[in-house]
Amino acid sequence: MERIGFALPVSGPWARPENVRRVATRAEELGYDSLWTFQRLLYPVGHQMGPIYRSVHDPLITLAHVSGLTREIELGVAVVNAYVPPVLLAKELATLQTLSGGRVLAGVGLGWLEEEFQATGVGFEARGRRGEEYVELLRACWNSDPVEYKGEFYQVPASHLDPKPETAPPVLLGGAAERALRRAGRLADGWVSASRENLDTIDEKISVVRAAAEEAGRDPATLRFVVRGVTKVRLERGGPLTGTYAQIAEDVAELFAKGVTDVFHDLNFDPEIVTASPTEAMARAEEALEILAPSRPGEFGAE
Template sequence: MQLGIHLPHIGRKAGPDSIRRAAIQAEELGFDDVWVSEHIIVPKDAGYPPSANFWDPVLTLTWAAAVTTRVRLGTSVLVLPLRHPLPLAKELATLQNLSNGRLILGAGVGWLEAEFDALGVPFKQRGRRMDEGIAMMRAVWTQDPVNFEAQWIPATIRDMRAQPQPVQPIPIWIGGGSDAAIQRALRLDGWHGTRTPPEQAAALVKRLRAERPGPDFVISLRVTCNQHNVALMRDALAVYQDAGVQHVMAAPEDRDIDSYLATAEAFRRCGQGL
């Protein structure tokens, strides 16, 4: 089973030195990948997310890519309906090429309606805009020239060019536990779930493998950990592995960088031998 770690680009521990140290540590410890999340703008008194200090995910991964050579670079997740697919496709293709093909696009529809309102994006159209956005990005990544008929996203693309195209395909893993999210994931390259306790993993894996049995479809889970519970993670990881989960990414909850680094190291030790 492969293991990833979330970078410290959120909250008071976020910063260029923290991100650099965490990315280098992840590579040295043998993690398979490093990850980031996304919120663009949040309500002042929101109970969640706990901090409005979200450093941009694509730029954060570019910073991490510059100080590493091996670890993959993942998003957990980009809220695709909030972004116009054309500039995002350009950013992701550039990152894929700068990193020599290490990017994994974890994507979700989003849930914070106020964030959609602030950006002028219809919240109730987010699923349709996400599907169309993925199709549009895949078109500009693979066609030259590109033609695309858009219905939900303002775009007119007729016999146009978008360079550079990715040096290799960017895998798309879909986050979310709703039926719509799972069905969307099954049409793409992987499922990146959250809040899935170990005792529920086997049933979810069985459901996904009934439709996508091949190794080309990745089943990934995101978990949280901190210095108080990381010792319990080895048993949980063993259950996930036995259930058929291929990848687990841990998001340390520690608020300062030294505690984060210690938790990341402890989590990696928990996964040794799995």
């Protein structure tokens, strides 16, 4: 199944409450399949990560806000990092899953900014092993009663953790290294790409995930492969998902042909959006939201 989503305005000056609400409600009206957020806890002084990460709303609170304004569109986070305690995240996601009517897509990442781990009191080392326990514990919290877990990194005494969601949220793992891709195939319900992913070769990453799923006795056809579309509307072609609306639409179709199941357009990662005035940024975003809508395939003309 091919699905198209749109990222909520969560980064920079345009990430205003009225803009978040406008994008959420209009995206659902236009037939988008999903809304997305991402996490950046802090921006260390002296780092050069660019304007995209300088000021970012909390991803789950933002999704909770728009869940009450929408009815059917899926609510995805790409991603929450593993410095958030898994039991706490399990509780938050279970509540959001219940209140939203089962629309949550739970992206989880190992994290890459060491200062965020320092600030939350979590070790930065052995993140791969930590990530495996993380997924196991999330699912235990949603599916077991009582919950009891004894691992290398996490220990939960036999406890009731209720209420349970009627359906556990799908867990999508991030990561680009082969070990991370294979972990997603073995453990997760899918894989979500990073903002710097080379989309020209994404089919190779998908093949690794699918192969690992098959080796683990899982059906790779059930997995979701989600691309964060770092979408930049420009007059000239500048690489995948950068160019005219017609070119961007062609790129989305090519991604689906390579095995991607979900593409969401994320204008938060366009420097021209996050550094523009809130009014200009929202005007450009609304145009993109309308023209790139799933209900408008093949209507791009020669833009």
